Amino acid sequence: MNESIGILVVDDNRSIARTLADILDVKGFKVHAAYSGTEALEILKNQHVDILLTDVRMPDMNGVTLFRATRKTHPHLTTFLMTAYAADDIIQQGMKEGIKTVFTKPLDIDFLLIMFTAYKGILKKDPLTG
Amino acid sequence: MKPKKKLAVKSESLKPKKSVAKVVSPQPGFPLVNDIPGHIQVEETLHQSDEQYRSLVENATIGIYRTTPQGRIIMANTALMRMIGYQSFDELAQRDLTQEGYEPAYPRTDFQRRIEQEREISGLESAWKRKDGSTIFVRESARLVRDAKNLPLYYEGTVEDITERKQAEEALKESENDLRESQTIAGLGSYVLDISSGSWKSSDLLDQVFGIDDTYERSVDGWSALIHPHDRAMMVDYFTNEVLGRGNPFDKEYRIIRQDDQAERWVHALGKLEFNAKGQPLKMHGTIQDITGRKQAEVALQESEEKFRTLADQSPNMIFINKKGRIVYVNVKCQELLGYGLEEFYAPDFDFYKLIAPDSISLIRKFYREHQKGKEFQPYEYALITKDGNRIESINASKLIRFEDEDAILGVVTDITERKRVEEQVRKLNAELEQRVEERTRELQDAQEQLVRQEKLAVLGQLAGGVGHELRNPLGVINSAVYYLKLVQPDADKKIRQYHAIIEQEVRNADKIITDLLDFARIKSVEREAVSIPELVQGVLNRFPVPRSVDVVLKLPASLPMVFADLRQMEQVLGNLTVNACQAMAQGGKLTISARVVVPVPVRGVVVPVPARGVVVPVPGNHLGSLSGRDQQKGMVAIAVKDTGTGISPENMKKLFEPLFTTKIKGIGLGLAVSRKLAEANGGRIEVKSEPGKGSTFTLILPV
Numbered sequence: 001m002n003e004s005i006g007i008l009v010v011d012d013n014r015s016i017a018r019t020l021a022d023i024l025d026v027k028g029f030k031v032h033a034a035y036s037g038t039e040a041l042e043i044l045k046n047q048h049v050d051i052l053l054t055d056v057r058m059p060d061m062n063g064v065t066l067f068r069a070t071r072k073t074h075p076h077l078t079t080f081l082m083t084a085y086a087a088d089d090i091i092q093q094g095m096k097e098g099i100k101t102v103f104t105k106p107l108d109i110d111f112l113l114i115m116f117t118a119y120k121g122i123l124k125k126d127p128l129t130g
Numbered sequence: 131m132k133p134k135k136k137l138a139v140k141s142e143s144l145k146p147k148k149s150v151a152k153v154v155s156p157q158p159g160f161p162l163v164n165d166i167p168g169h170i171q172v173e174e175t176l177h178q179s180d181e182q183y184r185s186l187v188e189n190a191t192i193g194i195y196r197t198t199p200q201g202r203i204i205m206a207n208t209a210l211m212r213m214i215g216y217q218s219f220d221e222l223a224q225r226d227l228t229q230e231g232y233e234p235a236y237p238r239t240d241f242q243r244r245i246e247q248e249r250e251i252s253g254l255e256s257a258w259k260r261k262d263g264s265t266i267f268v269r270e271s272a273r274l275v276r277d278a279k280n281l282p283l284y285y286e287g288t289v290e291d292i293t294e295r296k297q298a299e300e301a302l303k304e305s306e307n308d309l310r311e312s313q314t315i316a317g318l319g320s321y322v323l324d325i326s327s328g329s330w331k332s333s334d335l336l337d338q339v340f341g342i343d344d345t346y347e348r349s350v351d352g353w354s355a356l357i358h359p360h361d362r363a364m365m366v367d368y369f370t371n372e373v374l375g376r377g378n379p380f381d382k383e384y385r386i387i388r389q390d391d392q393a394e395r396w397v398h399a400l401g402k403l404e405f406n407a408k409g410q411p412l413k414m415h416g417t418i419q420d421i422t423g424r425k426q427a428e429v430a431l432q433e434s435e436e437k438f439r440t441l442a443d444q445s446p447n448m449i450f451i452n453k454k455g456r457i458v459y460v461n462v463k464c465q466e467l468l469g470y471g472l473e474e475f476y477a478p479d480f481d482f483y484k485l486i487a488p489d490s491i492s493l494i495r496k497f498y499r500e501h502q503k504g505k506e507f508q509p510y511e512y513a514l515i516t517k518d519g520n521r522i523e524s525i526n527a528s529k530l531i532r533f534e535d536e537d538a539i540l541g542v543v544t545d546i547t548e549r550k551r552v553e554e555q556v557r558k559l560n561a562e563l564e565q566r567v568e569e570r571t572r573e574l575q576d577a578q579e580q581l582v583r584q585e586k587l588a589v590l591g592q593l594a595g596g597v598g599h600e601l602r603n604p605l606g607v608i609n610s611a612v613y614y615l616k617l618v619q620p621d622a623d624k625k626i627r628q629y630h631a632i633i634e635q636e637v638r639n640a641d642k643i644i645t646d647l648l649d650f651a652r653i654k655s656v657e658r659e660a661v662s663i664p665e666l667v668q669g670v671l672n673r674f675p676v677p678r679s680v681d682v683v684l685k686l687p688a689s690l691p692m693v694f695a696d697l698r699q700m701e702q703v704l705g706n707l708t709v710n711a712c713q714a715m716a717q718g719g720k721l722t723i724s725a726r727v728v729v730p731v732p733v734r735g736v737v738v739p740v741p742a743r744g745v746v747v748p749v750p751g752n753h754l755g756s757l758s759g760r761d762q763q764k765g766m767v768a769i770a771v772k773d774t775g776t777g778i779s780p781e782n783m784k785k786l787f788e789p790l791f792t793t794k795i796k797g798i799g800l801g802l803a804v805s806r807k808l809a810e811a812n813g814g815r816i817e818v819k820s821e822p823g824k825g826s827t828f829t830l831i832l833p834v
Contacts, residue, residue, distance in 0.1 A: 013603055019610035026617045084602035106606035106641055109613045 006030045006047060007116070010040045010054035010066065011082070016105075020053070023109060029116070037061035041069060049077060051116060056083040056091060056102075064094035071098075078119055082107060193268075193289035199242060199282045201227035213268075213291050215261035245274050245285060255292065267296035310335075316419065323401070323414040325374070339397065339420045341390035358385035358394060373414075377403060380416060383425070396425035448524075448545070451531070453538035457482055467545060469517030487513035487521055501530060501539050511546070523550040598644040605644070609637050649702070649804045656699065656811050660692040663725050663769065666700055674705040679718030686725050693767050693832040695812040700832070703805040703816075707771040707828045710801065714775025714826065722772040727765055728831065766814070770829045777822035786818060805830075 007029045011017040014035055021033040032047055034040035037060050043049070052070065054063040061069075067079045081091055081102040091102050100119070103112060187194050193210030197203050203222055216222040245251050250273040257265050272287025310333070313320060319336025323329075328350045337343070340356055350369075357365050361384040373380045380401030388395050401416030442449045442461040448468075451459035457475045465471060468485060486494050490512035497507060509527040516522060528541040612633045619626065664686050676682055693700075711721050778786065787806045802816075809816045813833040820826035 013607070015607040016603065016610065019607055019614055023610060023614045023617060026614065084599040084606070105602045106609040106637060109610065 004030070005051065005116070006032065006049040007051040007053060008032045008034060008040055008043055008047070008049040010034045010037065010052070010058070010063070012036060012055060012058040016055070020107070027113065037063075037066040037069070040066055044070060044074060044077075049074070051119065052077050052079040053112075054079065054081060056081050056088055057085065062090060064090045064097075064099070067094055067099055068097070080115070190288075193291070194287070195289065196284045196286050197227060198284050203227065204284060210289060213260075213266065213289065214258060215264075221261075241272075245272055246282060249274050251287075255296075265293075266291055267293045313417070318417040318419050320417050321401075321415070323416075325403075325411045325413060336418055339388075339395075339418055340386065341388035341393075343390075346389065356386045356389060358387055361385050373401065373403070374411060377405075377411065379403070380414065383421065395420055395422045397421060445542075448541075448543040450541050450543070451533050451538050452482060452541065453533055453536055455482070456480070458533065458538065464543075467516065467522060468514065485514050487515050489513065497528075498539075501528065504530065506530065514543070521547075523547045594647050598648040601640070601644050605637050605640055608633065612637070646801060646804060649808075656696045658694050658696050658812060661695050661697050661700060662692055663690050663767065666693075666697065666704065667723055667725075667769075669697075669701050670704040670708055673701060674708050676708065676712055676721060677718075680712050680715055681718075681720045683720060683722040684724075685722065690725055690767060691727065691765070691834045693834060695814070695832050696808075699808045699812060700830070703808050703830055704769065704771065706801045706805045707816075707830065710828070711771050711773035711775065711826075714773050714777075716775075719774035719825075723769065724772070725767055725769045727834075728768045729765065765834045766831050767834060768829050768831045770827050772825060772827040774825040777824055778818070778820040778826050779822050783818065783820065787816070 007024055009017050009020050009024070009031060010033075011020070012035055017033045017035060021031045024031045030048075032043050032049065034043055037054075037058060040052070040054065044052075052067070054066055056063040058066075063081050063083075067081075070077050070079070079094075079099045081094060081099055082105060083091065083102060084105040086102065086104045091099075095102070101115065103115075187207050190207055190209055193213045194205070194207040195203060195210050196205035203225060206216075206219060206222055211217070211219065211222060214222070241251070241254075244254075250271070252271045254270045254272075256268060256270065258268050260266055269290040269292045270287055272285050275283045275286055277283040312318075313333065313335050317335065317339070319339040320333045321330050321336055330348050330353070332340070332342075332348065337346075340346070342356075346352060354362055354366050365382065365384050368382060369380065372378050380399055383396060383398045386395050386397055387393070397418050398421045399416065399418045401414045403411045404413040404415065406412050439459075439461075442459075443463075445461055445463060448464040449459075449461040450457060450464055456478065457480060460472070460475045464475070474480060483491060483494070493510070493512055497510065500507070506529065509525050511523070511525050514522040514524050523546050525544045525546055526541055527544075528539050531538055531540045533540070612630055615622075616627075616630050622630075667684065667686060671682070708721070708723075715721070787802050806816050809830055809832070814831045817829045817831065818826060819829075
């Protein structure tokens with residue numbers, strides 16, 4: 001069951017965010033979509049989110065900056081990056097700081113789901129989230 | 131008594147009168163005429179003598195006259211009348227001597243005074259006027275005849291016409307003056323030496339030349355004393371032996387010490403002997419000229435010519451003087467450089483044109499001709515030929531001069547052979563330099579072009595990179611959208627599901643193109659590690675599945691060493707080769723992947739296969755640049771991907787690895803270009819063999 005897994009999809013490209021969100025929704029996740037880092041942080045304040053899936057290159061703040069911003073408030077938030085520019089150094093940096101992995105665009109949706117499912121198991125066992 | 135003959139001269143005084151007694155002073159030869167009546171015989175004798183006397187007087191060639199102190203002519207003989215141009219005595223008798231007949235040479239009063247004082251005048255020269263007004267010169271002797279009371283009665287005289295003589299005298303005087311004048315002008319003193327006495331006479335001018343006065347001893351000794359001590363013995367000897375002894379004319383230049391101021395002077399003495407009938411010398415006539423000025427000039431000229439010669443001989447340049455085509459002077463340098471001796475140069479038949487190099491001859495002819503016309507030139511270049519036939523490049527500066535009193539050409543020639551050689555060298559060096567500069571410029575231009583190309587490529591790459599990345603976003607969306615559709619319509623009809631599949635496939639194709647583009651545009655950093663070839667091959671086959679129609683054969687010996695490369699990149703390369711191979715076998719075929727160790731050879735592009743088969747085409751590109759020393763020493767592994775497809779035509783072979791070259795319908799042809807780049811970035815290379823119709827083999831060679 002995926003209802004209790006909250007995923008926040010962040011991408012300044014609305015189509016990407018929307019289509020992803022729709023897919024995940026069909027797959028049973030509790031999905032939220034944001035089109036900027038600022039919006040995402042807003043949502044995080046109010047909603048229960050387990051997984052953060054964010055684009056790297058965004059106008060107001062990039063994905064890694066967003067990730068960093070969540071460390072204090074949501075230390076257990078599992079973060080994945082997605083990008084068309086796999087060679088961005090910032091991604092390496094982010095990985096060192098705790099981002100789980102980066103998905104290259106165009107996304108391999110199945111692979112994505114596998115990763116999420118894998119983490120779902122772990123998440124479920126998390127005492128904090130219950 | 132009447133005279134028996136008619137006398138031309140009428141003389142009243144001679145008319146015998148009966149009773150007049152004449153007192154005449156006795157004259158030698160003239161009988162006394164005593165008119166005493168009664169002595170008829172005496173009269174007859176007297177008459178005869180009278181006749182004789184008259185005849186004498188009448189026929190005398192000199193003029194005879196009697197004149198009165200009052201100035202009247204009472205007797206004149208024929209000669210006198212003729213002398214002064216009168217036809218008859220009557221006319222002459224009209225003359226009043228006090229008024230006319232005498233030139234202002236002396237007035238008659240002087241004549242009278244003298245004659246009365248001295249009773250006679252002898253040889254008085256004067257000028258008289260003839261009847262026609264012309265002048266004659268006369269020589270007169272006259273005496274005074276007194277009467278009984280001792281008073282002057284008449285003058286009786288003889289006159290000689292000395293006009294001719296006088297004219298001759300005048301002419302002589304004039305010619306003497308002329309002579310003296312010319313001698314003075316010429317500075318010629320003249321002398322006459324009397325051989326027997328040894329004494330000489332000198333003209334005033336000669337005295338001046340010698341600086342002697344009248345008192346000076348004019349003897350042979352006197353002469354020799356005037357001669358300069360150094361020349362004396364020689365001159366005396368010359369005079370004695372040459373001149374007197376052999377009778378030769380005297381012609382010598384010698385020095386004297388001028389008597390009055392002891393100055394040393396040069397003289398030129400000439401003398402001609404005069405001989406008697408026996409051939410013995412009587413006199414010597416001659417001239418002596420002071421030639422000190424000329425001599426000094428001569429000496430000065432000689433000295434200056436000496437100086438010139440000395441200077442010229444020391445000159446490092448060749449100096450010559452060409453007078454009317456003959457070489458009249460060459461300095462030492464000329465002899466040294468040109469190799470001819472003085473005698474050869476100065477020989478009358480020496481043709482100076484043989485000193486000129488053949489290619490300069492026409493130039494020299496032109497200049498020489500112009501020089502003859504009096505033109506001067508700026509220095510000009512030409513070449514000389516030595517006696518040995520060597521060529522001397524030269525510059526000639528020539529000038530028209532006077533030499534030994536004639537027009538000549540003075541030339542100063544500088545040997546510029548060395549300078550020319552250096553010039554030539556410099557020119558060559560410059561040419562070389564220019565060439566090198568050209569080459570270098572070309573190289574630089576090439577390098578710059580390459581740089582620009584690379585920059586362009588870089589920019590393109592960046593652009594491509596940007597575009598490529600950006601394209602991934604929309605592709606991502608399409609992908610997701612299809613995924614969603616599939617998700618929400620799991621049971622959609624076949625056609626719809628086919629279309630889902632089509633969309634997904636095309637997205638993948640698009641992505642592949644982007645990937646190729648990005649890979650070509652920018653090589654990702656190479657992370658090399660030890661790679662096992664069997665694993666590599668396996669990974670490739672997994673990632674790039676081979677169609678069912680293609681059989682796969684693997685020939686990978688177990689002893690294969692590991693290769694040192696980036697695994698992912700090599701997967702991409704081999705994957706590319708595999709995909710190409712499969713695409714070449716659209717109808718199916720055999721895909722053989724084999725690997726073997728090869729021995730590297732330093733020569734670019736040649737690899738010795740074991741065994742050698744077919745044609746090995748070297749892959750263009752900078753192979754050696756990517757091979758490190760270690761690679762060359764260790765060894766390489768060749769992985770061959772062989773297909774049985776259509777093969778590659780020879781024309782396409784050349785373009786195979788060029789970006790954007792493709793024979794496929796799909797794809798933009800970056801695969802092989804990228805593969806080559808990746809291979810090289812990993813220290814290896816790609817080679818291809820192909821037989822149209824039979825198949826192709828692409829070999830990836832990697833370092834161990």
